[in-house]
Amino acid sequence: QKEVEQNSGPLSVPEGAIASLNCTYSDRGSQSFFWYRQYSGKSPELIMSIYSNGDKEDGRFTAQLNKASQYVSLLIRDSQPSDSATYLCAVSQRGGGADGLTFGKGTHLIIQP
Amino acid sequence: EADIYQTPRYLVIGTGKKITLECSQTMGHDKMYWYQQDPGMELHLIHYSYGVNSTEKGDLSSESTVSRIRTEHFPLTLESARPSHTSQYLCASSDGTSNQPQHFGDGTRLSIL
Numbered sequence: 001q002k003e004v005e006q007n008s009g010p011l012s013v014p015e016g017a018i019a020s021l022n023c024t025y026s027d028r029g030s031q032s033f034f035w036y037r038q039y040s041g042k043s044p045e046l047i048m049s050i051y052s053n054g055d056k057e058d059g060r061f062t063a064q065l066n067k068a069s070q071y072v073s074l075l076i077r078d079s080q081p082s083d084s085a086t087y088l089c090a091v092s093q094r095g096g097g098a099d100g101l102t103f104g105k106g107t108h109l110i111i112q113p
Numbered sequence: 114e115a116d117i118y119q120t121p122r123y124l125v126i127g128t129g130k131k132i133t134l135e136c137s138q139t140m141g142h143d144k145m146y147w148y149q150q151d152p153g154m155e156l157h158l159i160h161y162s163y164g165v166n167s168t169e170k171g172d173l174s175s176e177s178t179v180s181r182i183r184t185e186h187f188p189l190t191l192e193s194a195r196p197s198h199t200s201q202y203l204c205a206s207s208d209g210t211s212n213q214p215q216h217f218g219d220g221t222r223l224s225i226l
Contacts, residue, residue: 032212043203043217044156051212088156092212101207101215105155 002027004091006104014112019076021107023089026070032092033065033072037085038106044088048074079111116140119204119218127226132191134221136204142216143209145187149173150201150220162187164209194225 003026013019021035032051036044050056050063050072062075072091076083089104117138126132138145147160148171158171162181176198177191187206191198201222205215 032214034214041152041201041222043220046214046216049214090214103156 002091002093002102004089004102004104006087006089006107008105009108010110011107012110012112013079015079015081017079019079019083019109019111021074021076021087021089021109023072023074023091023104024070025072025089025091025102027091027093028067028070030067030070030091030093033063034090034092034101035061035063035074036088036090036103038088039085076109081111081113084109084111117204117206117216117218119202119221121221122219123222123224125224125226126194128193128195130194132194132223134189134202134204134223136187136189136218137185138187138206138216138218139185140206140208140216141184142206143184144207144215145181146205146207146215147171147177147179147187147189148203148205149175150203152201156203160189194223196225199223199225 005024035048037047038044048063050065056063060077064073086106086108088106120135143164145162148156149159150156157173159175160179168179201220203220204218207213207215
């Protein structure tokens with residue numbers, strides 16, 4: 001069974017620090033990786049996509065992918081209280097398809113002022 | 114920016130009623146999805162569609178049904194609502210090519226009395 005694992009948290013980080021969120025996946029053939037942010041009571045919002053090994057930066061967000069270790073992470077620099085949310089890791093499996101995106105259970109991030 | 118719309122946003126209704134949750138997208142996406150999510154819990158895929166006249170059941174068994182008569186429209190129906198159907202229902206869509214992210218609507222919060 002294809003699995004995406006995340007630490008559920010809560011992960012508490014002081015304002016201004018770097019928040020590091022981690023995700024591992026089981027299917028070595030996975031091809032695309034996404035991070036979603038979900039505020040309480042709201043729908044998930046896509047914040048990062050990464051498709052190849054290495055780092056991808058977008059503003060305060062950096063996604064890191066290591067396919068050999070089956071590991072993807074999200075770094076949030078200069079964390080703000082508005083970053084407090086649940087972060088979902090999603091992995092697109094080999095071959096894609098309508099059911100090809102598997103979501104982790106999410107990590108609850110709390111930024112402490 | 115994703116243009117996917119769900120109505121109603123909130124619905125409180127009595128047991129035994131027939132309910133249809135609407136989902137429409139203006140991006141011409143072939144793939145559409147319905148998820149069920151309880152507060153603080155993970156996303157569960159309940160239905161998806163590859164395109165017009167295609168519907169498939171997801172990972173979580175659901176008493177709801179879906180239809181896909183037009184590309185842009187993917188309604189979900191509950192023939193006889195029960196309190197156990199109380200949840201948030203999220204609609205999403207993605208481009209027909211492989212390994213693309215899903216974009217979510219704002220969701221419908223359903224309460225069955």
